[in-house]
Amino acid sequence: MLTVSALELRTRLRDGTAIVIALVVPVTLATLFGLALGGDDPPLRATVGFVDLDGGEFPASVRREVTAAEELKGSVTLRDLASGGEARRALDADEIGAAIIFPAGFTRSVGAGEGGDVTVLTSPRSPLAGVVAGAVVDRISAVVDARTLAVRAALLAGVPGERVKELVERNGAAGPALRLTGDPLAGGKVDLAVYYGSGMAALFAFFVVGASFRSLLTERKLGTLDRMRAGPLAAWVPVAGKAVVGFALAMVSVCATWVSGTLIFGSSWGDPLAVLAVLTAHVLAAAAITMLVAARVKTDAQADGVIMVISFVMAFLGGSLVPLHSLPGVLQAVALLTPNGWTATALAELAGSGAGVAAVMGPIGVLLAIALAAGGLAVLGLRKGMLL
Structure with a gap:
């Protein structure tokens, strides 16, 4: 598994996708949104x-x-x-x-x-x-x-x-x-730079982990996956190796966006331990959902399209692109059907009240439940699709 992970990481770093998708784009967009729209959140009622x-x-x-x-x-x-x-x-x-x-x-x-x-x-x-x-x-x-x-x-x-x-x-x-x-x-009051910074972190977590699971389909198309499975490897090793890299890169991405927002704008996302727990739970949910996509589609091109659609729909409905309080009441309820909605709710609570982990255990629990449900369905789909 370590060998597969090391190969996946070298490949991602060599072609530049990891650096661009995980670091450059989310940090740049979060900074631009923060500069253009930052400042204290408009007065709430x-x-x-x-x-x-x-x-x-x-x-x-x-x-x-x-x-x-x-x-x-x-x-x-x-x-x-x-x-x-x-x-x-x-x-x-x-x-x-x-x-x-x-x-x-x-x-x-x-x-x-x-x-x-x-x-x-x-x-x-x-x-x-x-x-x-x-x-x-x-x-x-x-x-x-x-x-x-x-x-x-x-x-x-x-x-x-x-x-x-x-x-x-x-x-x-x-x-x-x-x-x-x-x-x-x-x-x-929550600085809008926090809203958009955390929103970009939540959005690009899907793209970062999705790239690793997408590569499983590429490996299958090129025949590399069959050659690996012909060796003395357990069937789950290729999937687990790529999942480890996807999860690690996504955590680097969300943490880099968090740290850059704090350093550039001087705004706090809240208690560091609580923020890290929420971001970790979100990345797990994003990884499980993108793995489920990879288990259901046939080609890597289909995976790209489906992951992009799912990512942006969840980002819009879940408050990653538009703050939740600006959405109509119906969409605020719909937001809680997405991991982004629970992540945005938890991070707004932490940034607005200065609370600790105990205050966001509910959203973290929902995110982990999403990860468990989507991950279980993904494993069944991967078995059926002969990737496991």
């Missing part, structure tokens, strides 16, 4: 559900602050909901992008220095709403912690319980007023 089961002053102050924040005007809308169950149903139906739920007795609990829990519901389909809800709750936590600390300090100092609230408030130790510091939307 999001709806945050607001569930007030407390009815006290604390949730009311949160509402006033959110509605008065200049940074949120025109972008974020609060929607009153009657219960946590209603908020979850609205979130599942994509009617809201996130929800903040204040439990009954929250204001009383905070006033007594006992703290309190605020529930936050988010959806990966609306990272902006999640960022806003997270910013609000972070400030709520600071206020509650300050109030709790002040009350406990007063009690430890021997202040009678009935005088604690009065003392705390009179001395300005009730905790800082709720204020949204900085730009609450900053985490929800």
